[in-house]
Amino acid sequence: MTHQSIFNRDIKSHPVVTDARTSLLRPAYLLLISSAVVLAFLLWSADPGPAEATRHVSLPLSIPAANTSPAEEVVSSRTDNIDIEELNALSAPAAGTETTEGNWHEVTIKSGDSLAAIFSRLGIPPRQLHDLLEQGGAANNLKKIYPGQTLRLMTSDSQGLVKLTYQVDKLSTLEIVHEGNDFTISTTHLTPERRQISASGIIDSSLFVAGQKAKLSDNLTMELANIFAWDVDFALDIRKGDQFTVLYEELFLDGESIGHGEILAAEFVNHGKRYQAVRYTDASGKTDYYSLDGKSMRKTFLRSPVEFSRISSRFSLGRKHPILNRIRAHKGVDYAASRGTPIKATGKGKIVHRGKKGGYGNTIVIQHGSTYSTLYAHMSKFRSGLKTGSKVKQGQTIGYVGSSGLATGPHLHYEFRVNDAHRDPLKVKFPGADPLNKKYMDDFNAKAENLMAQINTVRDVQLARAN
Numbered sequence: 001m002t003h004q005s006i007f008n009r010d011i012k013s014h015p016v017v018t019d020a021r022t023s024l025l026r027p028a029y030l031l032l033i034s035s036a037v038v039l040a041f042l043l044w045s046a047d048p049g050p051a052e053a054t055r056h057v058s059l060p061l062s063i064p065a066a067n068t069s070p071a072e073e074v075v076s077s078r079t080d081n082i083d084i085e086e087l088n089a090l091s092a093p094a095a096g097t098e099t100t101e102g103n104w105h106e107v108t109i110k111s112g113d114s115l116a117a118i119f120s121r122l123g124i125p126p127r128q129l130h131d132l133l134e135q136g137g138a139a140n141n142l143k144k145i146y147p148g149q150t151l152r153l154m155t156s157d158s159q160g161l162v163k164l165t166y167q168v169d170k171l172s173t174l175e176i177v178h179e180g181n182d183f184t185i186s187t188t189h190l191t192p193e194r195r196q197i198s199a200s201g202i203i204d205s206s207l208f209v210a211g212q213k214a215k216l217s218d219n220l221t222m223e224l225a226n227i228f229a230w231d232v233d234f235a236l237d238i239r240k241g242d243q244f245t246v247l248y249e250e251l252f253l254d255g256e257s258i259g260h261g262e263i264l265a266a267e268f269v270n271h272g273k274r275y276q277a278v279r280y281t282d283a284s285g286k287t288d289y290y291s292l293d294g295k296s297m298r299k300t301f302l303r304s305p306v307e308f309s310r311i312s313s314r315f316s317l318g319r320k321h322p323i324l325n326r327i328r329a330h331k332g333v334d335y336a337a338s339r340g341t342p343i344k345a346t347g348k349g350k351i352v353h354r355g356k357k358g359g360y361g362n363t364i365v366i367q368h369g370s371t372y373s374t375l376y377a378h379m380s381k382f383r384s385g386l387k388t389g390s391k392v393k394q395g396q397t398i399g400y401v402g403s404s405g406l407a408t409g410p411h412l413h414y415e416f417r418v419n420d421a422h423r424d425p426l427k428v429k430f431p432g433a434d435p436l437n438k439k440y441m442d443d444f445n446a447k448a449e450n451l452m453a454q455i456n457t458v459r460d461v462q463l464a465r466a467n
């Protein structure tokens with residue numbers, strides 16, 4: 001059994017602490033749970049796991065202050081401002097208990113059930129549900145209920161709905177009080193404890209398999225891939241022996257893992273080329289992943305693949321094709337330029353097509369990491385030495401303007417695709433692609449150094465085990 005599944009099972013079988021009606025808060029129970037968690041950790045740490053996967057847990061005490069942004073202080077206690085007595089006071093008594101105010105009902109939502117049906121079964125006038133949902137804001141969470149979740153409702157003959165509590169997720173509970181025609185809506189938030197966890201793996205068959213061996217959730221593996229998606233084509237360009245190392249936060253409530261937080265730093269080695277990224281939030285609140293020289297991991301593209309040109313036809317989803325003479329979408333931008341004008345790759349990447357391509361004539365398609373691709377059509381000729389599989393740099397000349405294929409005159413037809421969907425190259429945005437502001441560099445360097453030291457340690461241990 002993996003570390004992950006131990007905790008997942010615990011989460012399913014025990015409601016989390018917002019539910020103070022359960023015996024979870026009794027000291028004996030707490031002791032039992034925390035012992036079980038400690039035991040799980042011990043068992044797990046005693047087992048070094050498969051040679052190609054290592055994982056290391058740092059206890060919160062060892063988290064250096066430099067690793068947290070001002071907005072995300074490490075919280076060592078379970079909750080921020082709510083103590084157990086307050087939770088008890090907030091919480092509902094057991095289902096079915098008579099109180100002076102009304103009756104409590106606990107409803108586990110079943111597949112096909114609806115709020116309207118639940119309210120109706122409890123004899124609450126439909127008007128009250130309507131009025132409640134009209135409140136908007138946090139009440140909108142009630143529109144997202146799903147099977148297996150629990151609603152607790154207090155009703156009375158005179159008032160209909162009196163109170164409702166709903167645990168929106170592991171960290172927040174919605175509470176609604178209905179008095180007269182007024183609804184008081186509040187949400188209680190718990191602050192999880194954050195622990196730094198590092199993992200490393202060497203790819204044998206696929207990134208996901210290696211991620212699982214390193215005990216990363218598929219979600220986390222996906223997030224790791226997304227950080228490097230501009231540099232590495234995870235669909236086509238992953239090789240046996242590629243290696244990753246990641247330092248991330250795991251969130252805990254009362255010693256129970258409730259899932260992972262953010263990736264703090266990561267490294268990916270693809271074909272022997274090392275990419276490193278650090279998450280950083282600057283003093284203005286902007287967060288991004290940066291390479292160690294402060295460049296955003298998210299690359300931008302050159303706006304135009306040709307100099308000395310004018311745009312002769314824009315991106316549109318319906319225009320009359322000048323040669324076919326019928327309405328056709330124009331899923332690119334045409335740049336009119338004289339024959340022989342150099343065409344530049346708008347981003348670094350790998351040529352995945354070089355040759356004739358139907359009406360496009362001489363065409364090059366470049367894949368940029370996992371997400372983006374660009375297409376350059378109607379070339380008079382290709383730059384010599386380029387072939388399918390060649391790597392190109394941003395701004396590198398790849399060919400020359402011409403009118404091969406279906407073209408009325410010399411121009412470059414340029415397309416930009418995001419996950420294979422055509423996008424307007426003149427409008428597509430790359431948020432966060434700006435480099436780090438220089439005034440934050442010193443602070444960034446200090447934090448990056450600390451995080452990368454941890455990455456280096458974990459990777460070196462990993463490599464030592466693999467050899």
Ligand SMILES: [Zn+2]
Pocket residue numbers: 313330332333334412413414
């Ligand atoms: Zn065109």
